[in-house]
Amino acid sequence: MIEPLILPDLVAELPAAVRMQRLVHVLREHFQCGAVVLLQRSEDCLKPLAAAGLVQEALGRRFEIASHPRLAALISRKEPTWFDPDSPLPDPYDGLLDSSPGEPLPVHDCMGVSLYGEGRLWGVLTMDALRAGTFDEAARRELQALIPLIEACVRVTRLEQENRTLRLSRTGEQPGLPAIDEHVLGHSPIITGLLEELSVVADSELPVLLSGETGVGKELFARWVHSNSRRADKPLIHVNCAALPETLAESELFGHVKGAFSGAMTDRGGRFDAAHGGTILLDEVGELPLSIQAKLLRTLQNGEIQRIGADKPIKVDVRIIAATNRKLAESVAAGDFRADLYHRLSVYPVPIPPLRDRGNDILLLAGHFLELNRIRLGVRSLRLSPEAEQALLGYQWPGNVRELEHVISRAALKALGRNGSRQGIISLEAAHLDIASAAQVNEPVADSLSATPGDGAGELASLRQFTDACQRQHLRAALERANDNWAAAARMLDIDPSNLHKLAKRLGLKAS
Ligand SMILES: Nc1ncnc2c1ncn2[C@@H]1O[C@H](COP(=O)(O)OP(=O)(O)OP(=O)(O)O)[C@@H](O)[C@H]1O
Ligand SMILES: [Mg+2]
Structure with a gap:
């Protein structure tokens, strides 16, 4: 009997992830199989929520239904599906079993079932056994009998999710419940802790300042905050402050009225107008010109914007999320960023941890x-x-x-x-x-030196030649790693982007 092992978890106060994980472990033990996986449907994909017997990285995958015929077969019917050990259909977990990572699945037994909640397909449960014949008639009947219990586990989890979503839309104004963006991947304590913290912050109206190294996912987390906030069904407007030329930035952000400057042929709203009711993401906020910082401060203080050339300010209701790679406190100390704006933006500072942690x-x-x-x-x-x-x-x-x-x-x-x-x-x-x-990026410097003039003749390169060669190599490595994104490379190298361009020209890495 397996029911007594599953039932207590249904009523226990458990985090959803733990309940799902226990379920797959109990099933794996009971059916004596290699792998049991519970996958939730998300649009055209199935995403593993809990797995026993698969390598760690499998949990990060999304299985596109159309390209996995076994999964497609499972969801096409309500009864359990069993695959003949000779079935030619490829197995989605080929190479992903933790007992034999990298190996194709040998001839094996495989069965699974689609799971429903309130009449809608929720996902599937799959089972793989390494011994053909494990899933005999009796095992298949037993799985069939267990479906209501497995679906009950899923239902509890879904209710918990919905409960949370309802709490977010507490005013009842949003008939379409906000979609919880699931694309932030991570099970480490540092990321789950961060998401927990962010879900509380998302629910508030506070400005959020996301900081962290290049590529840590600041933009992704910003989108997550928006889609988990009460503004989820309103726009999220993304502004890349580094790409705003100073001369156009004010009109771009706040708009202008007809005739405000030559070329202003009509009234035009800015990004803040577009974000009304929703969220504005000020990405790379550290690059914002000082003149614009003053105007932004006014918006934050008074909740109003002034279009260029307009007599009166307009009220706007916009939540601000800012993101930066810079250490803004240092920019403040260096006089590049207004202290008052920094304090307004960093009401809730959120450092995003680097991947290595x-x-x-x-x-x-x-x-x-x-x-x-x-x-x-x-x-x-x-x-x-x-x-x-x-x-x-x-x-x-x-x-x-x-x-x-x-x-x-x-x-x-x-x-x-x-x-x-x-x-x-x-x-x-x-x-x-x-x-x-x-x-080992710094090691081959000696090699590049051998390419400097003079070395072939057995002479030492001059100090200037040596340092130029080092710098050239290091710049190339940074640019390669940043995929030729010069702003990102400059951040990695911790130098100003304009200095990076100058240096690259001097070193012959860039045409002048
Ligand atoms: N936890 C995560 N799960 C899934 N994808 C992620 C995660 N973190 C980052 N990514 C992906 O990594 C890439 C870089 O993320 P993103 O653009 O948000 O970084 P960033 O911190 O804004 O970088 P930069 O400072 O260079 O602008 C994106 O493709 C993003 O989807
Ligand atoms: Mg970014």
Whole structure:
């Protein structure tokens, strides 16, 4: 009897994730199988919520239903589906079992069932056993009998989610409940703690200041805050302050009236008008020109904007989220950022932790990017070798999640190039990841020196030649890592973007 093991968890006060995890473990023990996975449907994908027997990175994947025929078969009927051990259909977990990572699933038994809540498809439960014959007639009947209990577990979890969503839309003004944006991936305590904190902040109307290194996900977290706020069904307007030329910034943000300046042919609202009722994301806020900072301060203080050329200010109802890579307190000390504006914006400062502090989330995110690449490249299975996992976990990730995304995409292409066939399991090896060399970015300086004039003749390069060679190499590495985004490279190097451009010209890395 398995019911006595599941029932108590239904009534216990447990976090949803723990309840789901316990459910899959109990089922795995009871049915004596290799893997049990509970997947929730999200648009065209199924997303693992809890898994027993799969490698860690599998939890970061989304399985596109259209490209996984077994999953498509499961959701096409309400009764349990059993797959013959000889079934030619590819298994979504090929290479992802933790008992034999990287190996194709041998001939095995597989069954699963679609799960419903209030008449709507919620997701599926899958079971894989490594011994053919495990899921005999009796096991299949037992799964059928357990469906109501499994669906009850899911229902409790869903009710908890809905409860939270209702709390967010507490005024009842939003018939369409805000969609909870699920795209922030991470199970590490530092990220789950952060999301918990952010869900409280999101619910308030406070301005939020997100800070953190390049590529940590500031924009993503900003979107998460908006979509978990009471303004979720109103606009989120994204303003990249670094891309606003000073001369146009004021009109762009606050709008202008007809005739305010030559070329102002009609009245035109700005981004604040567009964001009315919703949220404005001031991205790269540290780059905002001082003259505009003063105007922004007024908006924050009085909740009003003044269009250029207008006599009277207009009231606006906008929630502000700001994001920056800069240490704004230092910018204030250096006189580049107004202290009063800084205090207004940083009512609730939220530092986003760098990827290197998120432990196994590195593998989870890698799994997510692997799955995206698998679909893009049309290969059967793409996974990490144990050495590659270790390399990813040991690297410092100065470019954070964005860098990880690019490393995985490049490695997938390289591995596919070497492997040739799209049908087998393609394993990304440590050598495919170009992080080993990047980690030792300072070491090959001696090599680049040998390329400097004079070295061939056995002479020492001048100090100037030596430092230029070092700088050239370091700039190239930063630009490569930032994917030729000069502003991001400047931040990595901790220098002003205009100085980076000047230096690159002097070193011959950029045409003047
Ligand atoms: N926890 C996460 N889960 C899924 N994807 C993530 C996560 N964090 C970051 N990403 C992805 O990494 C990429 C970089 O994130 P984002 O643009 O939000 O970073 P950023 O902090 O704004 O960087 P920058 O300072 O360079 O502008 C995006 O593609 C984003 O979707
Ligand atoms: Mg950004």
